[in-house]
Amino acid sequence: MIVPIFIPHQGCPYRCVFCNQNEISGTEREEDQTRLDSAFNTYLKSRSLEELPPIREAAFYGGTFTALPVQRQEFLLSSVQAWVDQGYIQSLRLSTHPGAVDAGALALLDNYSVETIELGVQSTDPEVLRQSGRGDTPESLRRSVHLIRSKGYQLGLQLMLGLPGDSEDIFQQSVSDTLRFKPDFVRIYPALVVRETALYEMYKIGEYIPWSLDRAVNSLKRAVKRFEDAGIPVIRLGLHPEPSLLANIVDGPHHPALRSLVDSRICFDTLSDLLSQEAVLPDRVIFKVPLRKISNYTGHRKENILRLKEKFAIKELIFMQAPDLIAPELIA
Numbered sequence: 001m002i003v004p005i006f007i008p009h010q011g012c013p014y015r016c017v018f019c020n021q022n023e024i025s026g027t028e029r030e031e032d033q034t035r036l037d038s039a040f041n042t043y044l045k046s047r048s049l050e051e052l053p054p055i056r057e058a059a060f061y062g063g064t065f066t067a068l069p070v071q072r073q074e075f076l077l078s079s080v081q082a083w084v085d086q087g088y089i090q091s092l093r094l095s096t097h098p099g100a101v102d103a104g105a106l107a108l109l110d111n112y113s114v115e116t117i118e119l120g121v122q123s124t125d126p127e128v129l130r131q132s133g134r135g136d137t138p139e140s141l142r143r144s145v146h147l148i149r150s151k152g153y154q155l156g157l158q159l160m161l162g163l164p165g166d167s168e169d170i171f172q173q174s175v176s177d178t179l180r181f182k183p184d185f186v187r188i189y190p191a192l193v194v195r196e197t198a199l200y201e202m203y204k205i206g207e208y209i210p211w212s213l214d215r216a217v218n219s220l221k222r223a224v225k226r227f228e229d230a231g232i233p234v235i236r237l238g239l240h241p242e243p244s245l246l247a248n249i250v251d252g253p254h255h256p257a258l259r260s261l262v263d264s265r266i267c268f269d270t271l272s273d274l275l276s277q278e279a280v281l282p283d284r285v286i287f288k289v290p291l292r293k294i295s296n297y298t299g300h301r302k303e304n305i306l307r308l309k310e311k312f313a314i315k316e317l318i319f320m321q322a323p324d325l326i327a328p329e330l331i332a
Contacts, residue, residue, distance in 0.1 A: 001053045003043045003089060005035055006242075007063040007076070016122075016133045017164065017198040018191055032072070036079050044088050056089040057116075061240070064120075065094040066105040077112040084113045091115040095158070099136050101144035106151050117148050118156035118187070123163060123170070124177040131164035133198065138177070145181050156235075157183040161219055162191035162211035162253065164202070168219050175223045179230055186227055187236040190216045192252035200250060213261075216253035221265045237262055257300060264299040267328075268307060271297065274330045275312050283315040286332040291323040 044052070058080045065073065083089050093116035094109075101119070109117075121141060123129055129136050148155050157178050161171045178186060193203045193210050202208035211219075224234050238258035239245060255261060275281060289297045298305055298319060305317050320331075 001043065001056045003039050003056070003058040004061055005039045005058060005076075005080070006061050007032065007035065007065075007068075017202065018132070018160070018194065019197060032076060033079075036076075040083060040088075044083070049087060052088070057091050057093060058083065058089050059092070060094040063095075064097045064100055066096040066109075067100040070108065073108060077109070077114070081112050093118065093154075093156075095120060095156075097136065098141045098144040101147055103147065106147060106153075109153075110151070114153070116154040116156060116184075118158055119144060119148075120158045121174070121178065122158065122160040123166060124174045125165070125170045128163050128165040128170060154185075155181070155183045156185045156187065157181060158187045158189065159223075160189045160191050161223075162216060164199070164208055166191075168215075171219055172222065172226075175226055179226065179232070182230075183232060185233045185235045188220060188223060188234060189237075189239055190220075190253040190258075192239070192254055193250040194245070195248040195250060203251060210252035213253040213255055217258070217261050217265060220258075220262045221269075224262055225266055260296070260300050263293075263296040264304055267293070267297045268299060268304045270328060271304065271308060272311065274328065275308070278330070281312055281314060282332065284318070284332070285312075285314050285316070285330070286318045286320060287328050288320045288322045288325060288331055289328045290325045291321045294319060294321050297328060 039058070044056075060076065065076075068076075077092070080089070080092055084091070090113070092112060092114045094114065095118035096105075098119050098121065101117075119141070122132065122134060122136075124138050124141065126138065145155065159171075159174055159178060161174075190211065191199070193200055193208070199208055203210070220237060224237070227234050236259075238254070241256065271287065274287075275285070287297065299307070308314060309317055322329075
């Protein structure tokens with residue numbers, strides 16, 4: 001169980017082109033207390049410890065945590081630590097900007113039950129970072145990764161494809177660079193045009209053209225496969241469907257089932273490879289596939305079935321679920 005605590009993008013000295021978070025409001029303590037109460041009341045207070053999942057974590061989302069004023073960090077961390085001390089949760093996670101990580105910031109976190117730090121990398125290409133207003137460099141990323149690892153924290157890295165100046169090759173280079181850091185997990189988000197952002201202004205005058213959904217899915221398919229082959233889980237594709245965000249998306253490769261689209265295309269390629277190895281295919285083809293991945297193999301809205309039939313001139317395509325399988329098998 002993850003108890004999510006959403007904090008505004010306050011304290012960050014940068015204004016990335018894709019960000020539309022508000023400036024500091026001046027009432028952080030009161031607002032933070034409301035957020036904390038809401039999160040813990042929703043996820044924890046309604047159930048006893050015996051009713052909760054065995055692994056429970058609180059996570060700060062939406063802000064550059066280590067760029068917040070120190071007093072505010074201490075208030076947030078100590079408030080959550082109280083729930084750790086009572087046994088309701090075991091650990092905390094937070095996300096931050098690579099440029100906001102130093103020895104002092106980590107020394108503060110050492111006083112609390114923080115186990116995981118996520119870094120918003122977005123891209124490792126200097127020109128993409130510059131055009132996106134990231135205020136970051138590959139050197140600061142390497143330094144922050146080294147500091148986080150040296151302290152024994154779990155490391156998560158976040159990438160974003162389709163930013164100004166980005167391309168398929170540049171994004172895959174960012175994937176290669178991320179693989180070399182050997183993070184414990186990654187998240188990948190497509191760049192979206194959201195109202196009240198610099199990217200929106202660029203979009204309106206034609207200075208920025210968002211990637212199409214098909215282009216994004218194809219690039220994500222390759223990236224996810226590379227991470228999976230390296231044993232690095234991709235724990236999220238696409239932004240969390242928060243209502244205020246969804247209401248302000250103007251353009252870009254947003255889809256409510258983005259992960260399903262990507263996983264389905266990976267499975268399509270796997271099935272195509274198996275079929276291509278056969279000299280002669282019968283009219284009726286049967287696959288055995290892993291039990292819990294049947295929807296990925298049949299494809300989003302059964303797309304893979306239709307595409308495979310057309311590509312290989314198959315009249316009937318049948319899928320059988322097998323609980324002991326890791327990879328699909330062509331059995332007839």
